[in-house]
Amino acid sequence: MAYPPDHGIYTNAVFRLVLVLVGVSLLGYTVGPPLYWRLKGNSTGQVSCPSCVCDCSSEDLFSVPLEIVNSSIGDCGKNDPDMNEEMEKDLVALLSEELSLLKAVANDTMEHTKALMMDTRKAYSHYQKEAEKCSAGVEACEEARERAERELAAELKLSALWEKRAREHGWTDNRRRAHSRS
Template sequence: MAANQAAVVKLALGLMGLCLAGYLLGPPLYWHFREGLAAVSHSSSSPTCPPCLCDCSTQPLLAIPQELSNATFADCVKHDPEVSEDAEKNFSELLTEELKLRETEALESQQRAGMALLEAKKITSQYQKEADKCNSGMETCEEAREKAEASLVAQKKLTALWETRARQKGWKEGAATKTQGSSVQSA
């Protein structure tokens, strides 16, 4: 029975491993396969296009004549190695500038986050100090309350002891108020 369970666990782990490998390796392999198919179908279906016969250097970039369509002019520029190199250089310069700008923004954002974190730590420290003071004051008050309560209990015991002694000597509660009232009248 235990061997059966161990075999089931091994099988389950093996399936999980295969699924994980497929999940991780599947998409890159799919895209490489797809690019390969596109390259094969592109090279076999369309023969190499003849070089462009137009002279792109004589054409102004902004003023395109009506007889040339946008696609024709774009094809002409695409096949010109000098224009392609310039375009690539400009494109790479733009990308470099964009990366530098994003890096600067990321550094600024990181600095702001760092400052906010320091401020939060400072405020947290202040609140912790206040909480410690409050807890200390509460402990002091609690100790004073306990002492006062113990003193009250001791005072009640002493009062009860004196009252017991007074009763043993003949003191009565009602008689004490009459004698106090008569002594006040005689005075």
């Protein structure tokens, strides 16, 4: 079945239309909600952040006055004693607490690593001893095999010598005759 000559034109146009619609949808999805909330906030005249009053002339530049923190968060956490205690700490205390926590975590990790290293060394030592035992066993078996081969060779020579002497004195092997007849 042959396609009409203008089939490629319609396919390309439909593909481009779908591509443009997907692009517009993605643009609306990413830009739409922030734009909507910005326009809604300005129409009512509300300001999302209260103005801050800061006295930056104090010598401690890294501490934040408690009034500014409390004014920015409102009534949230005023009755919580743990929150109040945390908010009253200064930056140096918070950083030193963070460093002590990191040091404790690092020490725990180091102890765990040392314990794993000790276990690894014990396992290595155990397997090395087992390998040495195995090597000694293989060596003993090899020596026993070589000794057995030497003894077998000596026995075969001795048997051949006795058989030769027996033949010289007239002995004949009846078993060999029975095998040759069958």
